[in-house]
Amino acid sequence: MAKGHGQLSFDEFDDKYFPRPPETGFDRVITRAISRRGVLGLMGAGVGALAVSPGAALAGKDGCFDFEAVAANTADTVTVPRGFKWHVVLSWGDPLWPDAPPFDPQTRGTGASQERAFGDNNDGMHLFERGGRTILAVNNEYTNLAIIHGNRKDGKPVNADDIRKSKAAHGVTICEVQQIGGKWSIIPGSPFTRRITPETPMQITGPAAGHDMLKTKAGPTGTRSLGTWANCANGATPWGTYLTCEENFNGYYSTRDKSFKPTAEMIRYGIAHRDWGYQWAMADDRFDVAKNPNEPNRSGYVVEIDPFDPDSTPKKRTALGRFKHENAELVINSDGRIVVYMGDDERGEFIYRFVSDEKYIEGGDNTGLLDNGTLYAARFNDDQTGKWQALTPETTGMPGKAEICLFTRIAASAVGATTMDRPEWIAANPLKAEVMCALTHNRKRGRNKTNAGGDPMILNGPNPRARNRYGQIVRWRPDGGDHAADSFTWDLFVLAGNPLVHTDERKGSANVTPANMFNSPDGLKFDSSGMLWIETDGYIT
Numbered sequence: 001m002a003k004g005h006g007q008l009s010f011d012e013f014d015d016k017y018f019p020r021p022p023e024t025g026f027d028r029v030i031t032r033a034i035s036r037r038g039v040l041g042l043m044g045a046g047v048g049a050l051a052v053s054p055g056a057a058l059a060g061k062d063g064c065f066d067f068e069a070v071a072a073n074t075a076d077t078v079t080v081p082r083g084f085k086w087h088v089v090l091s092w093g094d095p096l097w098p099d100a101p102p103f104d105p106q107t108r109g110t111g112a113s114q115e116r117a118f119g120d121n122n123d124g125m126h127l128f129e130r131g132g133r134t135i136l137a138v139n140n141e142y143t144n145l146a147i148i149h150g151n152r153k154d155g156k157p158v159n160a161d162d163i164r165k166s167k168a169a170h171g172v173t174i175c176e177v178q179q180i181g182g183k184w185s186i187i188p189g190s191p192f193t194r195r196i197t198p199e200t201p202m203q204i205t206g207p208a209a210g211h212d213m214l215k216t217k218a219g220p221t222g223t224r225s226l227g228t229w230a231n232c233a234n235g236a237t238p239w240g241t242y243l244t245c246e247e248n249f250n251g252y253y254s255t256r257d258k259s260f261k262p263t264a265e266m267i268r269y270g271i272a273h274r275d276w277g278y279q280w281a282m283a284d285d286r287f288d289v290a291k292n293p294n295e296p297n298r299s300g301y302v303v304e305i306d307p308f309d310p311d312s313t314p315k316k317r318t319a320l321g322r323f324k325h326e327n328a329e330l331v332i333n334s335d336g337r338i339v340v341y342m343g344d345d346e347r348g349e350f351i352y353r354f355v356s357d358e359k360y361i362e363g364g365d366n367t368g369l370l371d372n373g374t375l376y377a378a379r380f381n382d383d384q385t386g387k388w389q390a391l392t393p394e395t396t397g398m399p400g401k402a403e404i405c406l407f408t409r410i411a412a413s414a415v416g417a418t419t420m421d422r423p424e425w426i427a428a429n430p431l432k433a434e435v436m437c438a439l440t441h442n443r444k445r446g447r448n449k450t451n452a453g454g455d456p457m458i459l460n461g462p463n464p465r466a467r468n469r470y471g472q473i474v475r476w477r478p479d480g481g482d483h484a485a486d487s488f489t490w491d492l493f494v495l496a497g498n499p500l501v502h503t504d505e506r507k508g509s510a511n512v513t514p515a516n517m518f519n520s521p522d523g524l525k526f527d528s529s530g531m532l533w534i535e536t537d538g539y540i541t
Contacts, residue, residue: 064531067083067084068081068082068083069081071515072514072515072516072517087183087184089177089184089185090173090175090186091103091118092117092118092120092121092169093108093109093113093114093117093118094117094118094186095113095116095117096116096117096118096173096175096186096188096193096195097116097188097189097193098188098189099189100113100116100117100188101113101116103117108147108148108149108150108151108165110161110164110165111162111163111164111165111167111168112164113165114164114165114169115164115168115197116195117168117195118140118173118175119138119140119168119169119170119171119172119173119195119197120140120141120142120143120144120148120169120170121140121141121144122138122139122140122141123139123140123141123231123232123233123234124138124139124231124232124233124234124235124244124245124327125137125138125139125234126234126235126236126242127177128236128240128308130240130308133176133192134177134178135174135175135176135177135307135308136173136174136175136176136177137173137174137234137242137244137305137307138172139171139172139231139232139233139234139244139245140169140170140171140172140173140231141230141231141232141247142170142248143166143169143170143278145277145278148166149162149166156279157278157279159283160282160283163278163279163280163282163283164283166278166280167197167199167227167229167280167284168195168197168199170197170198170228170229170230171195171197171198171200171227171229171231172195172196172228172231172244172305173194173195173196174192174193174194174195174196174242174305174307174310175187175190175192175193175194191310192307192308192310194310196227196244196314197227197228197229198226198227198228198229198280199226199227200226200227200228200314201224201225201226201313202224202225202226202227202228202303202313202314202315202316203223203313203314203315203316204222204223204224204225204298204315204316204318205223205315205316205317205318205319205370206317206318206319206320206371206405207319207371207400207401207402207404207405208318208322208401208402208403208405208406209222209223209318210222210223211402211403211406213294213297214294214297214298214406216286216292216294216295216298217292218286218292219298225298225299225316226286228244228246228299228303228314228316229246229252230247230248230249230251230252230299231245231246231303232245232246232247232248232324232326232327232345233245233247233327233328233425233523234327234328235327235328235329235330235340236330237304237366237370238330238332238360238362238366239360239366239367240306240307240308241304241305241306242304242306242307243302243303243304243328243330244302244305245302245303245325245326245342246299246300246301246302246303246324246325247324247325247326247345248276248324249299249300249324250269250270250271250296250300251270251275251276251278252275252276252278252280252287253271253275253281253287253288253289253295253296254272254273254274254275254280254288254289255273255281255288255289255290255291256273256281256288256290257273257288257290257291258273259290260273260289260290262289263293265407265410266289266296267452268407268409268410268452268453269300269322269323269409269452270346270452271296275287297322297406298316300322300323300324301316301317301318301320301321301322301325302316302317302320302325302328302340302342303315303316303317304317304370317370317371318402318405318406319354319370319371319372319373319375319405320340320354320370320375321342321352321354321375321391321404321405322405322406322408322409323342323344323349323350323352323408323409324344324345324349325342325343325344325345326342326343326344326345326423326424326425327342327343327424327425328342329341329342329425329426331428331483333482333483333484334481334482334483335359335482335484336359336360337355337356337357337358337360337373337484338354338356338359338360338369338370338373339353339354339355339356339483339484340353340354340370341353341428341435341437342354342426343420343423343424343425343426343437344409344423345422345424346422346451347421347422347442347444347445347451347457348419348420348442348444348449348450348451348455348457349409349419349420349422349423349451350377350378350409350412350417350418350419350420350423351377351378351417351420351423351426351437352375352376352377352378352412353375353378353388354370354373354374354375354376355373355374355376355483355484356369356370356372356373357372357373357374358372374390374391374392375390375391375404375405375411376388376389376390376486377389377391377411377412377415377417378418378476379417379418380418380460380461380462380474380490381461382460382461383461384461384489384490384491385487385490386476386487386489386490387486387487388485388487389412389415389416389417390415390486391404391408391411391412391415392404395414396410396411396414396415397414398410398411398414409452409453410453413453413455418460418463419451419456419458419460419463420442420462420463420474421439421440421442421445421463421468421471421472422440422441422442423438423439424437424438424439424440424521424522424523424524425437425438425523425524426438427524427525427526427532428483428526429532430526430528430530431529431530432481432530433477433478433481433482433483434475434476434477435475435476435477435478435483436473436474436475436524436532437473437474437524438471438521438524438534439462439463439471439472439474439521440520440521440522440537441470441471441537442457442468443467443469444457444467445457445459445463445465445466445467445468446459446465446466446467447466447467461490462474462490462492464492464505465495465505465506469506470495470496470497470498470506470508470519470520471496471519471520471521472492472494472496472521473492473493473494473496473521473524473534474490474491474492474493475492475493476488476489476490477489477490492509494511494512495508495509495512496508496512496517496518496519496520496521496536497509497512497517498517499512499513499514499517500514500517518534518536519536519537519538520536520537520538521534521537522535522536522537523535
């Protein structure tokens with residue numbers, strides 16, 4: 001989750017302008033299923049869980065790492081272990097082509113210059129290697145208005161070129177990188193260099209392609225759209241493509257038409273009169289929801305991009321559902337089918353799974369694997385079992401697959417999926433059948449609040465703390481080691497917290513110490529040895 005409108009976080013902006021109704025008719029769950037094996041047992045399991053082992057941060061090298069761990073600190077710099085160095089590879093506004101103009105710190109650039117420069121506020125990224133070439137794909141999620149429009153009074157756009165510049169700073173940057181003398185740098189003007197922005201033509205694929213709800217004045221077929229933005233985290237496929245995930249897409253739509261009334265479906269996705277300060281509708285009617293009410297239905301997807309073909313058309317894979325996608329963690333199941341785990345990064349939203357109909361064929365044509373399959377939403381029971389609820393017309397009461405893919409949140413609510421504390425990155429262990437999801441925080445948990453669909457955010461097993469300021473990581477293991485199985489067992493891998501301030505559950509689980517404490521887990525990634533790396537948002541210190 002990002003910050004992009006003045007000094008308010010997206011959560012704070014959402015609270016202020018789109019308050020949720022109170023929950024009614026539900027008793028709070030008081031059973032707190034915190035696994036002794038999964039949480040307390042980490043004291044013996046040690047460091048890999050937190051990237052810094054308890055007590056090791058000040059004592060030297062840890063057994064799991066060949067470097068001296070870094071203690072928690074508040075220094076305003078990148079702190080690396082002794083003997084290591086860091087350097088900047090790319091910054092916002094850096095030219096990507098030799099003939100592109102250098103960044104102008106006074107004007108902050110123009111629309112034309114930004115279209116040929118590195119985008120802003122990076123999130124997910126991936127390195128691809130093929131034939132001795134190394135290609136970097138990076139998400140450019142959002143812009144800080146006061147910075148990108150710092151040459152304007154009040155940090156707000158004033159004309160069409162300001163909007164053009166803002167758009168061009170969003171999307172995805174693809175460039176070739178090289179390492180010389182121990183330093184990484186880009187190769188300006190490489191044949192792989194590409195910017196993918198809100199103006200890039202896209203193909204809409206999967207069950208919802210061609211649906212009436214995807215047809216607009218600019219795209220009457222419902223199979224083509226323009227652009228991607230709010231690109232949060234990512235994924236990568238074994239066939240060499242990049243998956244970029246559209247998250248806070250709703251924050252870019254608005255209208256000045258006071259007579260406009262958002263539909264129930266729009267409200268479920270946070271579409272209303274007000275945007276988050278970007279004002280794109282000022283220069284582009286696509287983002288005026290009164291003039292183009294179907295346009296928001298064309299965003300909120302996982303977009304597949306071929307980083308090795310700069311002429312390829314990115315594809316919006318509707319089969320993976322429409323919501324505020326964080327990342328897309330792809331697994332090749334034991335039977336050869338593709339399983340994609342996904343989280344909807346908003347308070348009280350859900351965890352999803354996609355299981356392909358067809359099997360992955362190494363070296364074969366896998367281009368349609370993400371178009372045909374079944375979506376599921378997770379239900380976590382308080383007895384530490386769980387079930388994947390299939391989202392079908394029969395289980396959801398919705399007319400067909402297309403509607404499920406368009407309004408996936410509504411489908412998940414219909415099957416009773418478990419409301420979660422903002423599902424961020426999901427990571428699957430490459431060495432065994434277990435999956436983890438970062439639940440970053442949720443200060444509305446247990447406070448008589450609901451999500452935008454009216455589902456209560458009561459205390460439940462994987463989300464056991466009221467006014468959850470610190471977050472946790474939930475782990476599940478599919479039955480029989482089969483990622484396509486309908487059932488699983490789960491536990492809480494770790495509860496983040498601050499043992500220096502709190503003595504109650506807010507101090508975190510037993511393996512959290514003053515030396516390694518963290519909060520608001522966000523990014524998760526297993527390395528090839530099965531070590532889990534945790535990145536944090538730093539929401540609460």
